[in-house]
Amino acid sequence: MDTLIHIFSGIVTLLWRVVTDQPDQKAELLQALPQAISPLVNVILSISPILMIFPGLFALTTWLERKGLGRIQNRLGPNRTGPFGLFQPVADGLKMLTKEDIIPRNADQVIHFLAPITLVIPTFLGFAVLPMGRHLVPLNMDAGLLFFFAMGASTELSIFMAGWGSRNKYSLVGAMRAISQMISYEIPLIISSVTVVMLTGSLSLVNIVAHQSGWLGGIIPRWNVLTPWGFAGFVLFLIASLAEANRSPFDIPEAESELIAGHLTEYSGFKYALFFLAEYLGLFAMAGLSTTLFLGGWNAPFEFLDFVPSYIWFFSKLVGLVLLFIWIRGTVPRLRVDQLLNFAWKFMLPMALINLVVAAIWHYTSVWVFPASLILRWLFCAALILIPYFALGKFISNAGHFAPRTYRYAE
Amino acid sequence: MLGEGILKGMTQTARNFLGSYHDPKRMTTVEFPEDKIPAMENARNFPFLVFDGTDPVQGLRCVACQICEKECPPKCIFIEKDTTKKPDYIGKLQFQPKTFDIDVSVCMSCQICVEVCPFDAIKMDTRFELSTDDRFGQLLLKKRDLAKPNEYYHQVHPTEATEVDERLAAEKAKADAKAKAAAAAPKPAAAPAKTPAEKV
Numbered sequence: 001m002d003t004l005i006h007i008f009s010g011i012v013t014l015l016w017r018v019v020t021d022q023p024d025q026k027a028e029l030l031q032a033l034p035q036a037i038s039p040l041v042n043v044i045l046s047i048s049p050i051l052m053i054f055p056g057l058f059a060l061t062t063w064l065e066r067k068g069l070g071r072i073q074n075r076l077g078p079n080r081t082g083p084f085g086l087f088q089p090v091a092d093g094l095k096m097l098t099k100e101d102i103i104p105r106n107a108d109q110v111i112h113f114l115a116p117i118t119l120v121i122p123t124f125l126g127f128a129v130l131p132m133g134r135h136l137v138p139l140n141m142d143a144g145l146l147f148f149f150a151m152g153a154s155t156e157l158s159i160f161m162a163g164w165g166s167r168n169k170y171s172l173v174g175a176m177r178a179i180s181q182m183i184s185y186e187i188p189l190i191i192s193s194v195t196v197v198m199l200t201g202s203l204s205l206v207n208i209v210a211h212q213s214g215w216l217g218g219i220i221p222r223w224n225v226l227t228p229w230g231f232a233g234f235v236l237f238l239i240a241s242l243a244e245a246n247r248s249p250f251d252i253p254e255a256e257s258e259l260i261a262g263h264l265t266e267y268s269g270f271k272y273a274l275f276f277l278a279e280y281l282g283l284f285a286m287a288g289l290s291t292t293l294f295l296g297g298w299n300a301p302f303e304f305l306d307f308v309p310s311y312i313w314f315f316s317k318l319v320g321l322v323l324l325f326i327w328i329r330g331t332v333p334r335l336r337v338d339q340l341l342n343f344a345w346k347f348m349l350p351m352a353l354i355n356l357v358v359a360a361i362w363h364y365t366s367v368w369v370f371p372a373s374l375i376l377r378w379l380f381c382a383a384l385i386l387i388p389y390f391a392l393g394k395f396i397s398n399a400g401h402f403a404p405r406t407y408r409y410a411e
Numbered sequence: 412m413l414g415e416g417i418l419k420g421m422t423q424t425a426r427n428f429l430g431s432y433h434d435p436k437r438m439t440t441v442e443f444p445e446d447k448i449p450a451m452e453n454a455r456n457f458p459f460l461v462f463d464g465t466d467p468v469q470g471l472r473c474v475a476c477q478i479c480e481k482e483c484p485p486k487c488i489f490i491e492k493d494t495t496k497k498p499d500y501i502g503k504l505q506f507q508p509k510t511f512d513i514d515v516s517v518c519m520s521c522q523i524c525v526e527v528c529p530f531d532a533i534k535m536d537t538r539f540e541l542s543t544d545d546r547f548g549q550l551l552l553k554k555r556d557l558a559k560p561n562e563y564y565h566q567v568h569p570t571e572a573t574e575v576d577e578r579l580a581a582e583k584a585k586a587d588a589k590a591k592a593a594a595a596a597p598k599p600a601a602a603p604a605k606t607p608a609e610k611v
Contacts, residue, residue, distance in 0.1 A: 072424045074437045075439075076438065331423075396413065
């Protein structure tokens with residue numbers, strides 16, 4: 001009885017310390033437990049917040065997305081279930097759960113069953129290395145970034161499993177599109193994040209965030225996005241992560257107007273919900289990683305705002321990026337496959353490589369110590385990025401030799 | 412410049428987003444069960460049979476010619492002719508339908524029955540709130556369910572109904588004048604018997 005009270009009070013203290021942004025006393029708490037169960041409790045304590053917060057955020061985001069897209073199209077969005085339609089995700093979830101789970105007779109039963117599971121697990125694993133607050137790091141890996149990308153890359157296999165196992169032409173075409181798209185965009189995604197690794201000198205995401213803490217004169221944060229290479233890298237990373245997460249305008253694997261639902265065509269009920277969950281979790285993971293790499297992670301934007309708990313900053317940046325993704329989805333139409341691949345190989349990849357060089361120049365010019373050296377460095381590196389940007393833009397827009405369409409009869 | 416169009420588009424959608432909160436004119440949504448807009452005149456949902464006067468059986472314009480039954484693409488109309496005749500709007504004796512059924516679950520609201528009807532007897536309704544808690548009942552609408560007065564037709568399609576009424580009145584006036592002339596004129600001589608030569 002005594003030990004139970006001890007453990008209970010320990011957990012309450014743990015929660016209080018996490019909420020107030022203090023280092024927790026998990027190690028002491030685990031010591032009080034019997035040897036046999038302490039590793040299990042350790043893992044559960046680390047995993048359960050991820051398993052609770054991100055699916056909760058997923059539910060909130062589906063509501064936000066439907067409301068936001070509605071408003072963008074001058075509609076109301078869901079407003080019947082609960083106040084402002086806030087219980088819409090609950091209604092959707094109940095609908096998904098109570099639906100019949102249909103497996104096509106000719107489908108590869110094992111692969112069809114495994115695909116949603118092997119998709120969700122790596123997506124959750126990706127969150128393990130994200131530092132969500134000053135002391136909120138589930139796992140501080142030395143090669144955290146590498147681990148994250150490895151987990152992200154393994155989702156491609158699951159999508160192909162779904163497409164192949166369904167034995168449906170739409171599923172297969174969708175899955176093949178997904179593979180070509182994800183492999184193409186993985187390269188600029190990784191190269192644009194390599195710049196951060198170069199400048200930080202570490203693959204650990206905790207070190208990357210620590211490297212961005214502090215303010216110039218208490219006002220300007222030392223975030224990577226406020227450097228020329230960081231800004232270019234951030235934009236490239238955002239575009240590539242949209243493609244990785246199969247979000248509009250790169251949602252051609254699903255392309256409801258062409259492919260029914262791509263690799264999701266033959267999925268129904270809860271398996272479909274799992275795919276949906278994995279898609280949004282992938283989106284959060286990408287938003288969280290770009291926050292960590294370029295937007296200073298859990299760091300406050302101004303010194304006088306440093307008293308706000310660090311996890312609030314992390315999650316507000318993450319939700320801000322998700323809102324940006326929703327805004328983009330409400331604006332940009334879907335690309336064609338050839339446009340998508342041309343954009344990846346003819347624009348994203350060269351820009352990412354140029355950005356790599358610019359990051360190196362930024363690093364080596366940090367020894368300059370004359371007046372206004374920072375401004376000069378800034379302008380020099382910005383020019384090195386902007387000139388190829390305009391040149392490539394000109395090249396891309398002239399590449400197809402498309403003349404304006406002429407109408408013979410309908411003028 | 413590359414990306415300029417995307418930025419322009421994003422400002423447009425942002426303007427839509429913000430505008431939808433302070434400018435009610437932008438919003439086209441009508442929240443249906445609470446707010447309703449009057450049905451548009453050329454809306455159509457499901458056919459009904461027009462009758463003149465007060466008696467839905469006696470006044471029915473339908474003469475059971477079965478053209479609509481034959482033309483209906485999904486074959487949702489079923490007509491049986493009655494053996495007794497009744498006078499139509501001109502006063503001429505016409506057949507009448509013994510049964511006239513339309514299957515709601517089959518009808519596809521194409522309005523072809525209305526287009527082909529030479530008697531202006533079948534017209535499209537605009538009523539669309541047809542849902543009930545009975546899944547299988549009331550799917551086959553009978554003659555009595557389908558019959559609706561001409562006043563109702565005026566109510567849902569005013570322009571069209573006035574035009575139909577004018578045409579029918581003109582036809583009746585013409586027929587009346589003809590009948591009057593026929594009554595006034597002396598009986599025409601019987602047609603001469605055909606000669607055998609003409610038969611060949």
